[in-house]
Amino acid sequence: MELNEAVAKLKEKNKKLAAYYHAMGVMYYDIETAAPKNAIGGFSDTMAALSEITYKLEVNEENFELLDFLSAHADELDEITRREVEQAQNGLKLLRNVPMEEYVEYQRIQSEASAVWHEAKVKNDYAMFEPHLKKLVEYNIKFAKYAAPEKDPYDYWLNEFEEGFTQDVLDGYFDKVKAALVPLIHKICEKEKPDDSFIYKFYPIDKQRELSQYLMDVIGINKDDCSIGETEHPFTTGFNKHDLRITTHYYENALTYSMYSVIHEGGHATYEMGNCDELTGSPLFGGASCGMHESQSRFYENIIGRSKAFCELVFPRIKEIFPEQLKDVDAEKFYRAVNLAQPSLVRTESDELTYSLHVLIRYEIEKKLMHGELDTKDLPAEWNRLYKEYLGVDVPSDKEGCLQDSHWSGGSFGYFPSYSLGSAYGAQILAHMNKELDMDALIASGNIGKITEWLREHIHKYGQIKKPAELIRICCGEDFDPDYYIDYLTEKFTKLYEL
Numbered sequence: 001m002e003l004n005e006a007v008a009k010l011k012e013k014n015k016k017l018a019a020y021y022h023a024m025g026v027m028y029y030d031i032e033t034a035a036p037k038n039a040i041g042g043f044s045d046t047m048a049a050l051s052e053i054t055y056k057l058e059v060n061e062e063n064f065e066l067l068d069f070l071s072a073h074a075d076e077l078d079e080i081t082r083r084e085v086e087q088a089q090n091g092l093k094l095l096r097n098v099p100m101e102e103y104v105e106y107q108r109i110q111s112e113a114s115a116v117w118h119e120a121k122v123k124n125d126y127a128m129f130e131p132h133l134k135k136l137v138e139y140n141i142k143f144a145k146y147a148a149p150e151k152d153p154y155d156y157w158l159n160e161f162e163e164g165f166t167q168d169v170l171d172g173y174f175d176k177v178k179a180a181l182v183p184l185i186h187k188i189c190e191k192e193k194p195d196d197s198f199i200y201k202f203y204p205i206d207k208q209r210e211l212s213q214y215l216m217d218v219i220g221i222n223k224d225d226c227s228i229g230e231t232e233h234p235f236t237t238g239f240n241k242h243d244l245r246i247t248t249h250y251y252e253n254a255l256t257y258s259m260y261s262v263i264h265e266g267g268h269a270t271y272e273m274g275n276c277d278e279l280t281g282s283p284l285f286g287g288a289s290c291g292m293h294e295s296q297s298r299f300y301e302n303i304i305g306r307s308k309a310f311c312e313l314v315f316p317r318i319k320e321i322f323p324e325q326l327k328d329v330d331a332e333k334f335y336r337a338v339n340l341a342q343p344s345l346v347r348t349e350s351d352e353l354t355y356s357l358h359v360l361i362r363y364e365i366e367k368k369l370m371h372g373e374l375d376t377k378d379l380p381a382e383w384n385r386l387y388k389e390y391l392g393v394d395v396p397s398d399k400e401g402c403l404q405d406s407h408w409s410g411g412s413f414g415y416f417p418s419y420s421l422g423s424a425y426g427a428q429i430l431a432h433m434n435k436e437l438d439m440d441a442l443i444a445s446g447n448i449g450k451i452t453e454w455l456r457e458h459i460h461k462y463g464q465i466k467k468p469a470e471l472i473r474i475c476c477g478e479d480f481d482p483d484y485y486i487d488y489l490t491e492k493f494t495k496l497y498e499l
């Protein structure tokens with residue numbers, strides 16, 4: 001085979017796969033946002049049929065030979081093609097070893113589990129969801145063994161989400177976070193709590209939609225490239241740099257929930273919109289890893305969105321939209337309220353300071369599930385025990401407890417640590433950005449585009465060409481270092497609470 005011919009074959013296959021994933025992604029978006037409840041049966045069947053096609057496109061001797069040939073000529077390939085080949089080989093580790101019937105069956109189990117979880121959460125009925133979760137755990141252990149029999153199954157999944165991270169590394173990381181944050185949170189709990197009661201007044205949803213549109217403009221998102229849908233649990237999905245979908249959830253009695261979820265998901269979308277043009281239709285379109293993706297969403301949400309300068313920038317407009325509700329509030333009061341730190345029940349509503357402890361709890365539970373040390377029947381009790389131990393809170397219902405996140409219902413185990421790592425990456429990126437940019441001045445003048453430009457140049461444009469650790473080195477000129485995260489939180493909250 002000629003090298004040129006092999007590269008052309010690879011690109012043609014990538015184009016086909018991108019089209020199928022595009023179709024499946026739009027269907028997923030549809031089932032989450034617009035489809036009627038009873039659409040789920042037909043949706044599951046179609047997804048299973050499409051999965052079979054994408055499976056066959058990748059798992060066949062001809063493709064294995066093609067990739068093996070290209071791997072052998074890796075030195076002669078351009079950087080993008082070389083990484084595409086490397087990633088395809090990694091992805092096939094799983095597909096090459098899982099029997100097709102099991103792979104297709106798993107897709108079906110996943111769709112069903114996701115639908116049941118939605119209902120179980122509404123009904124606060126863990127028992128209804130438990131048999132589905134049990135199957136997902138079993139399949140994940142089994143699949144990890146197929147792909148990497150020599151590896152611990154949880155290490156296998158952790159590495160899938162964040163290349164290079166193992167339980168050894170994460171145990172060390174979380175020990176550090178726990179040692180620094182728990183005493184800080186204790187000190188803050190002794191201080192007087194800022195008044196945030198105004199956030200829970202009545203905020204009509206149509207007015208909140210108007211606020212979302214304004215926030216998209218402030219963070220510089222082109223609305224012709226990115227739309228907002230409404231779902232139970234906010235998420236972002238992207239197909240190319242001109243078709244991003246973010247979602248949010250509006251609560252009539254919680255102004256900032258949707259506000260910060262729009263900024264967070266907007267950060268995810270901004271990352272993908274900043275990919276270089278060469279990545280259109282390439283499997284490398286997107287973010288370097290889950291953690292790097294979270295680093296960007298949380299950069300916009302917390303580092304920009306919860307800064308004093310940002311609150312001062314947007315508050316006048318928020319007050320214009322909700323003059324009655326906010327008549328006794330000023331930007332300073334708003335800033336303190338959106339940075340309120342206190343132990344709570346729900347991860348997605350938790351504050352910047354306590355957030356990583358929510359992640360730690362999920363990490364410990366996943367570790368036990370993947371090692372068969374915790375039966376899914378006992379999960380709620382273990383969940384509640386850990387919330388009491390680390391955050392000091394009693395969990396009143398599974399709806400606010402172990403049923404709150406969608407990840408396990410989608411078959412994702414090993415994803416959660418990325419959320420915490422994302423914040424840690426973000427703090428390190430900030431420290432280096434500050435050497436070149438005056439962040440506060442840029443935010444105060446509404447010039448967030450300049451910050452986005454810097455991130456695009458150092459991170460966004462690479463998509464998945466570079467691995468997360470490489471991106472940190474490109475961006476910061478040094479290896480990943482969690483101390484920046486601890487310093488950032490300590491400094492911010494010591495000042496805010498005058499400790």
Ligand code: ZN
Pocket residue numbers: 264268294297
């Ligand atoms: Zn996110």
